[in-house]
């Protein structure tokens with residue numbers, strides 16, 4: 265039981281330590297150095313728990329890859345079709361928010377994902 269909570273903490277700390285929006289298998293690679301016996305299923309389950317608790321964001325890209333983000337503040341994402349990288353972009357979109365409010369919504373968070381080619385891949 266103790267071993268499991270240590271694995272759980274390792275998964276949580278790994279996600280909180282990066283801004284790279286890792287997939288479950290990227291987090292798996294990060295924690296495997298310390299916990300060689302951890303399974304990908306355990307990593308995925310712990311990431312899903314963080315999402316269920318509202319402590320992580322789960323992002324599905326246009327290519328179907330699923331990424332996790334410990335930053336739950338309102339922000340949007342840029343997805344690169346070439347390297348698969350996901351980066352943050354912060355400005356709110358007041359016109360879009362207003363359009364949602366005009367539909368009677370109380371907006372509590374938002375998430376948009378642009379896809380394209382990042383600066384590095386364009387070089």
Ligand SMILES: [Zn+2]
Pocket residue numbers: 344345346347348349381382383384385
């Ligand atoms: Zn790229």
Ligand SMILES: [Zn+2]
Pocket residue numbers: 285333335339340341351352
């Ligand atoms: Zn993010």
